[in-house]
Amino acid sequence: MDEARHTLVPAPRRPADPAPVRVLVADDEDDIRSLVCVAVAKSGGVVVDSVADGTAALTAARAGSPDVVVLDVSMPGATGLEVCAALRAEPSTAGIRVLLLSAGASLDDVAVGLAAGADAYLAKPFAVSGLVHQLRTLTERQPA
Amino acid sequence: MTTAVLDRGTARPRLQAGLTEAWRSAVLGPLPCSVMFGTAALLMATGTLPVTDVELVLAGLATALAAITTAWLSPSAGHVRAVAVPLANLGAVGLVYAGTDSPAALFLLVSPLYGLVSHPRRAGVATAVLGTLTVLLVPELLGAGSSSWATEPASLVLGPLVVGLGGAAVHESGRRLTAQAAAIQRLQDEQAALLEQVQSRADELDQASRILAARAQTMTSVIDAVTEQSIIGTDPDGTIRVWNPGAEKLLGLLRADVVRQRSIVEFHLPEELEEVAAAHGAAVGLDALVHAAQEHGSDVRDWTYVGADGRTRTVSVAVTPRTDDRGVHAGWNFVGTDMTEVRATERMKDQFVSLISHELRTPLTSILGYLELVLDDEDRTLTDEQRQYLSTVERNADRLLRLVGDLLFTARVEAGQFTLQPEDVDLVGIVRAAEETARVAAATAGVELVVEVPDDAVVVSGDAVRLGQACDNLVSNAVKFTPAGGRVTLTVEADRQDGRPVARMSVRDTGIGIPNDEQGKLFTRFFRASTATRNAVPGVGLGLTITKAITTAHGGSLDLASVEGEGTTFTLTLPREA
Numbered sequence: 185m186d187e188a189r190h191t192l193v194p195a196p197r198r199p200a201d202p203a204p205v206r207v208l209v210a211d212d213e214d215d216i217r218s219l220v221c222v223a224v225a226k227s228g229g230v231v232v233d234s235v236a237d238g239t240a241a242l243t244a245a246r247a248g249s250p251d252v253v254v255l256d257v258s259m260p261g262a263t264g265l266e267v268c269a270a271l272r273a274e275p276s277t278a279g280i281r282v283l284l285l286s287a288g289a290s291l292d293d294v295a296v297g298l299a300a301g302a303d304a305y306l307a308k309p310f311a312v313s314g315l316v317h318q319l320r321t322l323t324e325r326q327p328a
Numbered sequence: 329m330t331t332a333v334l335d336r337g338t339a340r341p342r343l344q345a346g347l348t349e350a351w352r353s354a355v356l357g358p359l360p361c362s363v364m365f366g367t368a369a370l371l372m373a374t375g376t377l378p379v380t381d382v383e384l385v386l387a388g389l390a391t392a393l394a395a396i397t398t399a400w401l402s403p404s405a406g407h408v409r410a411v412a413v414p415l416a417n418l419g420a421v422g423l424v425y426a427g428t429d430s431p432a433a434l435f436l437l438v439s440p441l442y443g444l445v446s447h448p449r450r451a452g453v454a455t456a457v458l459g460t461l462t463v464l465l466v467p468e469l470l471g472a473g474s475s476s477w478a479t480e481p482a483s484l485v486l487g488p489l490v491v492g493l494g495g496a497a498v499h500e501s502g503r504r505l506t507a508q509a510a511a512i513q514r515l516q517d518e519q520a521a522l523l524e525q526v527q528s529r530a531d532e533l534d535q536a537s538r539i540l541a542a543r544a545q546t547m548t549s550v551i552d553a554v555t556e557q558s559i560i561g562t563d564p565d566g567t568i569r570v571w572n573p574g575a576e577k578l579l580g581l582l583r584a585d586v587v588r589q590r591s592i593v594e595f596h597l598p599e600e601l602e603e604v605a606a607a608h609g610a611a612v613g614l615d616a617l618v619h620a621a622q623e624h625g626s627d628v629r630d631w632t633y634v635g636a637d638g639r640t641r642t643v644s645v646a647v648t649p650r651t652d653d654r655g656v657h658a659g660w661n662f663v664g665t666d667m668t669e670v671r672a673t674e675r676m677k678d679q680f681v682s683l684i685s686h687e688l689r690t691p692l693t694s695i696l697g698y699l700e701l702v703l704d705d706e707d708r709t710l711t712d713e714q715r716q717y718l719s720t721v722e723r724n725a726d727r728l729l730r731l732v733g734d735l736l737f738t739a740r741v742e743a744g745q746f747t748l749q750p751e752d753v754d755l756v757g758i759v760r761a762a763e764e765t766a767r768v769a770a771a772t773a774g775v776e777l778v779v780e781v782p783d784d785a786v787v788v789s790g791d792a793v794r795l796g797q798a799c800d801n802l803v804s805n806a807v808k809f810t811p812a813g814g815r816v817t818l819t820v821e822a823d824r825q826d827g828r829p830v831a832r833m834s835v836r837d838t839g840i841g842i843p844n845d846e847q848g849k850l851f852t853r854f855f856r857a858s859t860a861t862r863n864a865v866p867g868v869g870l871g872l873t874i875t876k877a878i879t880t881a882h883g884g885s886l887d888l889a890s891v892e893g894e895g896t897t898f899t900l901t902l903p904r905e906a
Contacts, residue, residue: 215691216693308689313700
């Protein structure tokens with residue numbers, strides 16, 4: 185985890201109105217991407233955007249400044265880990281919360297993901313309820 | 329050869345010594361006397377030495393003949409030849425002297441007198457003096473002599489006196505000669521003994537050198553026969569001394585181009601040596617290669633060898649110290665096995681496992697995720713039948729997921745990528761959790777689950793998740809293999825084994841059991857007991873493999889006791905801190 189970086193470069197403050205949380209989902213598997221979008225949408229008050237590869241994810245994140253990015257680790261273009269690291273490296277995107285999804289379930293895989301700067305890590309297959317819970321936790325941790 | 333030289337050196341002196349002794353025996357013995365009496369007889373027969381009394385002369389010659397014959401027949405060192413024969417000869421001389429009445433006959437005294445004075449004891453000289461005096465007086469005593477000079481007092485004094493002095497001188501010379509001869513003989517004996525010892529030692533050395541040569545030949549032939557493993561021996565400073573055909577093949581250099589000319593370090597990647605040196609605080613170079621073997625007695629690990637053509641090979645190298653015949657450190661042995669292809673295959677296997685992991689987990693994610701969405705959709709309720717169907721789908725998807733997890737775990741164990749997160753773990757808690765997990769399945773199968781644990785915690789150092797997985801596997805198996813009405817008992821106890829504290833976790837069932845001849849294979853991957861297949865108990869044969877791997881990784885053991893038709897007990901024993 186790179187908490188220090190979060191402290192040094194906080195995400196832009198959001199208005200106090202109940203504006204929807206913007207979530208960007210990046211996964212090259214159509215079915216998984218749809219599943220995540222549906223699951224995220226079910227939690228309410230969320231605007232979901234989705235892309236199918238790492239390069240598009242980086243572009244969309246830079247352009248749209250989402251609150252949370254859900255990244256599949258294994259993607260064409262750039263891997264989720266690379267996208268995560270790139271987001272953390274840029275001040276304008278460093279504060280975006282990142283949730284990594286991966287088929288790698290070992291402790292080593294989790295450690296690598298967190299070391300890349302992710303805020304949370306979910307191993308596939310994941311419970312939809314668990315994903316929703318993680319997203320809520322991340323959005324609650326948004327700096328006030 | 330040395331043996332032949334030594335034989336020539338000892339045979340000739342022995343022959344010479346034998347001939348010398350025979351000649352000496354004859355010269356000092358009867359030969360002179362025989363010659364002298366023979367000559368005297370010849371002189372008398374030809375009239376050169378006139379005979380005055382034939383009877384006395386014949387008696388003298390007969391006595392001499394008898395004495396000489398006795399001398400020839402008796403042993404050279406006996407008293408007969410040394411004393412009796414000379415005395416008899418003196419008597420014979422006296423008779424011949426009386427029978428010829430000529431002083432010339434007295435020359436016959438020389439031989440017997442010499443025999444007497446040569447006797448080792450001085451009494452021989454005295455006997456010679458008395459004998460001489462007697463011979464001089466014989467003609468007078470027998471009344472046969474007419475010469476007057478011999479019986480004159482001067483002759484009677486001077487004759488024995490000359491004999492006495494001369495005899496004493498001869499006796500002394502003889503004694504010295506005898507002593508010197510004895511000393512020479514002793515030295516010769518000692519020399520012969522020494523030569524025998526030298527020969528014996530030479531034989532031993534010869535035999536030892538043959539044995540050593542044979543051993544060296546055996547060792548060389550064995551080392552030379554190894555073509556698929558590199559065997560490299562070095563000096564303490566790393567200079568190569570042994571380079572077998574396996575090393576030639578692996579590194580592309582002939583023995584003659586390497587031995588005594590190159591260092592083992594030259595065949596290693598410098599950056600790898602630097603890396604190891606930095607990690608272990610060793611010096612760069614040979615020290616990096618041998619520090620672990622120096623510390624632990626031996627070391628086996630993968631190294632990268634660089635061949636003559638610059639090609640790199642991944643080699644599993646066993647490093648051991650080498651000692652000479654006195655046990656002094658003489659260098660290092662490096663026995664290497666080319667693992668380049670094996671490691672590449674392992675990497676491919678890892679990649680394959682990773683790929684399969686992704687490819688299986690991704691569709692399972694979709695299946696389980698969408699099932700969850702459908703089953704939990706509060707807006708559109710399902711019919712009971714639909715819910716039952718979808719629950720079956722979900723249950724089987726979960727089963728498939730567990731199978732994928734087991735396969736991945738097994739592959740990770742095989743690849744050595746299985747790591748533990750150790751902490752203090754209470755086995756009582758683990759067993760209670762396992763009972764809770766299996767409770768529904770046991771109730772469904774009509775199997776009674778019994779937990780027998782102590783009140784106090786039984787704590788071991790281990791990975792709680794993995795130990796829970798191991799216990800779940802054992803309990804799940806026990807339930808699956810126990811018919812309805814049976815019982816599965818879970819126990820935990822703190823005990824001691826070989827004086828060391830251990831914790832035992834046992835799962836005992838009253839199930840179908842495992843045939844004796846299959847028990848040894850039970851922990852093999854994908855093995856299923858015949859009782860399992862006969863009774864159509866579901867499974868793929870990975871649970872016990874995984875449980876065994878987890879136990880081993882914790883430094884424990886997994887034991888099995890089973891009787892077909894009666895039941896099975898698995899006991900997991902783990903080291904426990906006192």
